[in-house]
Amino acid sequence: MSTGHLPMxxxxxxxxxxxxxxxxxxRDGLQNEKAVVPTEVKADFIRKLAxxxxxxxxxxxFVHPKWVPQLADAERLFPMVSDLDAELPALVPxxxxxxxxxxxxxxxxxxxxxxxxxxxxxxxxxTLDESLTLFEPVVRRARDEGLHVRGYVSxxxxxxxxxxxxxxxxxxxxxxxxxxxxxxxxxxxxxxVATPGHVRELLRLLTEAGVPVGETGVHFHDTYGQxxxxxxxxxxxxxxxVDASAGGLGGCPYARSATxxxxxxxxxxxxxxxxxxxxxxLARLTAASVWMAAHLDRPSPSRTVRALSHKDx
Amino acid sequence: MSTGHLPMxxxxxxxxxxxxxxxxxxRDGLQNEKAVVPTEVKADFIRKLAxxxxxxxxxxxFVHPKWVPQLADAERLFPMVSDLDAELPALVPxxxxxxxxxxxxxxxxxxxxxxxxxxxxxxxxxTLDESLTLFEPVVRRARDEGLHVRGYVSxxxxxxxxxxxxxxxxxxxxxxxxxxxxxxxxxxxxxxVATPGHVRELLRLLTEAGVPVGETGVHFHDTYGQxxxxxxxxxxxxxxxVDASAGGLGGCPYARSATxxxxxxxxxxxxxxxxxxxxxxLARLTAASVWMAAHLDRPSPSRTVRALSHKDx
Numbered sequence: 001m002s003t004g005h006l007p008m009x010x011x012x013x014x015x016x017x018x019x020x021x022x023x024x025x026x027r028d029g030l031q032n033e034k035a036v037v038p039t040e041v042k043a044d045f046i047r048k049l050a051x052x053x054x055x056x057x058x059x060x061x062f063v064h065p066k067w068v069p070q071l072a073d074a075e076r077l078f079p080m081v082s083d084l085d086a087e088l089p090a091l092v093p094x095x096x097x098x099x100x101x102x103x104x105x106x107x108x109x110x111x112x113x114x115x116x117x118x119x120x121x122x123x124x125x126x127t128l129d130e131s132l133t134l135f136e137p138v139v140r141r142a143r144d145e146g147l148h149v150r151g152y153v154s155x156x157x158x159x160x161x162x163x164x165x166x167x168x169x170x171x172x173x174x175x176x177x178x179x180x181x182x183x184x185x186x187x188x189x190x191x192x193v194a195t196p197g198h199v200r201e202l203l204r205l206l207t208e209a210g211v212p213v214g215e216t217g218v219h220f221h222d223t224y225g226q227x228x229x230x231x232x233x234x235x236x237x238x239x240x241x242v243d244a245s246a247g248g249l250g251g252c253p254y255a256r257s258a259t260x261x262x263x264x265x266x267x268x269x270x271x272x273x274x275x276x277x278x279x280x281x282l283a284r285l286t287a288a289s290v291w292m293a294a295h296l297d298r299p300s301p302s303r304t305v306r307a308l309s310h311k312d313x
Numbered sequence: 314m315s316t317g318h319l320p321m322x323x324x325x326x327x328x329x330x331x332x333x334x335x336x337x338x339x340r341d342g343l344q345n346e347k348a349v350v351p352t353e354v355k356a357d358f359i360r361k362l363a364x365x366x367x368x369x370x371x372x373x374x375f376v377h378p379k380w381v382p383q384l385a386d387a388e389r390l391f392p393m394v395s396d397l398d399a400e401l402p403a404l405v406p407x408x409x410x411x412x413x414x415x416x417x418x419x420x421x422x423x424x425x426x427x428x429x430x431x432x433x434x435x436x437x438x439x440t441l442d443e444s445l446t447l448f449e450p451v452v453r454r455a456r457d458e459g460l461h462v463r464g465y466v467s468x469x470x471x472x473x474x475x476x477x478x479x480x481x482x483x484x485x486x487x488x489x490x491x492x493x494x495x496x497x498x499x500x501x502x503x504x505x506v507a508t509p510g511h512v513r514e515l516l517r518l519l520t521e522a523g524v525p526v527g528e529t530g531v532h533f534h535d536t537y538g539q540x541x542x543x544x545x546x547x548x549x550x551x552x553x554x555v556d557a558s559a560g561g562l563g564g565c566p567y568a569r570s571a572t573x574x575x576x577x578x579x580x581x582x583x584x585x586x587x588x589x590x591x592x593x594x595l596a597r598l599t600a601a602s603v604w605m606a607a608h609l610d611r612p613s614p615s616r617t618v619r620a621l622s623h624k625d626x
Contacts, residue, residue, distance in 0.1 A: 012510045192620070195586025196545050197325045225579035225616035226586075228542040232509050266538035273508025273539075303538035307505070 015235050018277040020056060022186070022217055022243045023049055023264060025292075027058040027091060029249025031070050032260075033296060039073040041295055043080040048288035049246055050086040053280040054264075058110070059088040062097035078104045089150060098138050102145060109142050110150035110186075111135045113177060115170040118161035119154060119190075132176050139180045151182035152219070156202060158193035167202050171209050178211060185216045186243055189230065192223025196233030203237040217241030220262045222248070222301075227262035228270060235276075242267060247289030247300035263302030265289060283308070328548050331590040333369060335499070335530055335556045336362055336577060338605075340371040340404060342562025344383050346609060352386040354608055356393040361601035362559055363399040366593040367577075371423070372401040375410035391417045402463060411451050415458060422455050423463035423499075424448045426490060428483040431474035432467060432503075445489050452493045464495035465532070469515060471506035480515050484522050491524060498529045499556055502543065505536025509546030516550040530554035533575050535561070535614075540575035541583055548589075555580060560602030560613035576615030578602060596621070 026046050030037050037045075042060075049057050059081060065072030074090065081088060082105065089108035092098040101109055113135060114120050120131040135151075142149045156170045174185055187202065199218070207213060218234045218241070220227035231242055248263035268280050286308045293300040300306065339359050343350050350358075355373075362370050372394060378385030387403065394401060395418065402421035405411040414422055426448060427433050433444040448464075455462045469483045487498050500515065512531070520526060531547045531554070533540035544555055561576035581593050599621045606613040613619065 012513075015510075193586075195583045197328075197587040200325075222616055223620045224582045225541055225576065226583060228538055229545045229583060232542045232545060263538065269537045270508045270539060270542060273506075274510040303535055307536045 012274045012276065015274055015276060016238065016240045018240065019235070019271055020241045021054060021264060021267065021278055021280065022089075022241055023054045023057045023246060024219075024243050024261060025049070025246035025249040025264065025289075027060055027071065028261060029245045029247075031061065031068055032250040033070060035296060036070050036072075037295065039076045039080070041292075042073070042077055045246075045288065045292050046081045046088070047084065048291065049285070050081075050084040052284035052288055053278070054086060054246075054285070055279060056087045056089065057084075059090055061091035061093070062100040063091065063093045064096075074100065075104065078106065089148075092138060092142070094134065095138055095141065098141055102147075106147070108148040108150070109138075110152055111138055111177075111182070112152045112154065113173060114154045115165050115173050116155045116159040116162050118159050122161070128173070132173065132180075135177070136180055139177075139182060143181045148184070149182050150184045150186060150217075151177035151180075152186045152188055153177065154188040154190045156187045156194070157189045157198050158191050160191055167198075167205050170202060171205050171211075174206060174211055174216075175209055178215075183215065184241065185211070186219045186241075187216060188219040188243075189221055189226075192221035192226060194220070194230055195226055196229050199230045199233045200237055203234065203239065213238040214240060217243055219243035222260055222262055228266055231262065231267060232270065235274075246285060247293055247305050248302040249289075249292070249300075260301055263289075263300070263304065265302045265304035265308070269304045325587045325589065328587055328589060329551065329553045331553065332548070332584055333554045334367060334577060334580065334591055334593065335402075335532075335554055336367045336370045336559060337532075337556050337574060338362070338559035338562040338577065338602075340373055340384070341574060342558045342560075344374065344381055345563040346383060348609060349383050349385075350608065352389045352393070354605075355386070355390055358559075358601065358605050359394045359401070360397065361604065362598070363394075363397040365597035365601055366591070367399060367559075367598070368592060369400045369402065370397075372403055374404035374406070375413040376404065376406045377409075387413065388417065391419065402461070405451060405455070407447065408451055408454065411454055415460075419460070421461040421463070422451075423465055424451055424490075424495070425465045425467065426486060427467045428478050428486045429468045429472040429475050431472050435474070441486070445486065445493075448490070449493055452490075452495060456494045461497070462495045463497045463499060463530075464490035464493075465499045465501060466490065467501040467503045469500045469507070470502045470511050471504050473504055480511075480518050483515060484518050484524075487519060487524055487529075488522055491528075496528065497554065498524070499532045499554075500529060501532040501556075502534055502539075505534035505539060507533070507543055508539055509542050512543045512546045513550055516547065516552065526551040527553060530556055532556035535573055535575055541579055544575065544580060545583065548587075559598060560606055560618050561615040562602075562605070562613075573614055576602075576613070576617065578615045578617035578621070582617045 060074040092109045120128045244264035244267045245261035246264045373387040405422045433441045557577035557580045558574035559577045
């Protein structure tokens with residue numbers, strides 16, 4: 001599969017030389033598919049993603065199977081991929097989930113917080129502060145066990161119930177998660193409403209509050225087509241960790257009309273063109289997404305996947 | 314129809330206060346549809362676009378009907394919309410086309426050049442220099458008649474036959490069109506391969522060559538999902554004219570797998586969020602695109618159109 005990519009001969013001024021892609025397709029993507037994908041298919045998918053050069057692949061979630069039946073096979077899946085030369089972080093919603101992860105030898109975990117009261121209420125039936133309190137023992141125990149902990153902050157810009165989210169409130173949640181011990185944050189625009197100006201403003205406020213940009217990833221959704229422009233603005237601000245989903249798999253079950261995560265292939269196309277290293281082989285990655293789309297029996301929403309796979313026909 | 318847009322409270326530093334959107338859906342979009350849309354529907358569409366606040370709406374092309382049957386009704390269409398409070402530029406491929414436009418009282422015309430030998434050969438069966446020579450009498454006559462002349466430069470970054478296009482060659486074509494008398498240029502990434510670094514580099518070279526950024530529009534395609542990120546990079550460089558297609562209509566018939574122009578709605582969403590004035594009412598524009606999609610019997614590819622129209626259901 002030829003990618004037909006333009007060479008980038010001019011180094012991009014002010015942009016990072018390398019970006020770490022945090023691949024979320026196998027967890028965030030498949031979690032939001034109606035169909036339950038067989039464990040063997042998930043394992044093959046994760047293997048293909050690693051073969052394509054991705055080195056940070058969120059593999060699953062240790063949430064109660066009642067809430068997310070799509071990921072109920074975490075105990076079976078994890079040993080099938082743990083030999084891979086890639087970090088395989090997993091979501092842990094609570095202490096019970098962390099215990100399950102620890103029992104399997106998981107080395108990187110993530111907690112899933114929100115920047116709004118409404119989402120904390122809808123997702124956890126708690127106030128925002130109560131939801132943060134809930135994560136404290138999880139983060140502490142994970143750190144005690146020597147694990148790397150990521151803190152997701154969802155609904156950073158807009159919320160389907162509240163509308164615009166005050167950025168100082170987002171900064172407060174980010175600071176709380178760092179104070180708790182999270183090594184890394186991921187700023188999520190869960191309903192995809194932000195534009196590059198909002199992204200730059202939040203990153204500016206976080207920098208002012210002492211949150212290092214090198215420990216802050218971004219997680220954009222393409223609901224309004226803004227994900228890649230927002231990512232570019234984040235890169236200009238010094239962000240070096242970008243979440244993306246192979247083939248654009250996934251979305252947010254709580255947000256109406258969410259059209260999915262930023263597609264990893266669209267991101268890699270941009271980063272390659274900007275002369276930014278990712279370690280990813282775009283042709284292999286596209287092949288993995290085409291393979292998964294066939295399993296899901298629907299085309300990938302990634303524009304790059306569609307353009308590249310169409311070329312071969 | 315509610316847009317649920319985030320307010321942009323912080324003025325965007327270094328970005329223009331206002332952007333002129335050059336709407337190409339009725340010409341570039343419908344030209345690339347298989348179906349021939351009835352003239353009355355086209356007129357209604359253009360009227361709805363003007364009602365939504367668009368003030369530069371490319372209406373049609375005075376090309377020979379044999380080549381573009383979709384736009385064979387230019388003589389009937391133009392008088393049906395010429396009362397609108399909007400500029401209604403039209404493509405003129407040659408002197409014969411210009412005569413037809415003049416006879417109808419068209420005040421703004423555009424010639425369609427290319428930055429590559431291969432495209433000049435495929436589109437006009439001429440060398441690049443011969444193709445430029447072909448436009449000279451057209452531009453001269455149009456200027457003599459007091460018309461505003463736009464020069465499209467297609468294939469500015471990549472070409473389906475040649476691959477990457479040397480940027481100095483693009484600058485040479487741009488300079489030739491300006492020397493000929495074009496008032497405005499439109500830099501087209503016809504096959505959608507460019508990334509923000511390529512865009513900034515071409516704009517830098519054009520500035521060096523004395524081409525004012527205020528007279529240079531950009532025209533991006535979303536084949537690889539890069540159109541909006543590229544637009545943002547162009548805005549950062551001072552560009553204030555952006556081509557877009559309502560609902561993401563259109564593409565390029567010569568480019569394999571072209572997935573269409575930047576959708577005007579996705580552009581407006583970003584510009585509104587950045588606090589940049591456009592004069593466009595996004596809800597009305599979305600309604601116009603939903604209406605046209607119903608006529609074409611297929612959903613709009615614009616993510617913003619899909620998100621906003623889904624909200625109403």
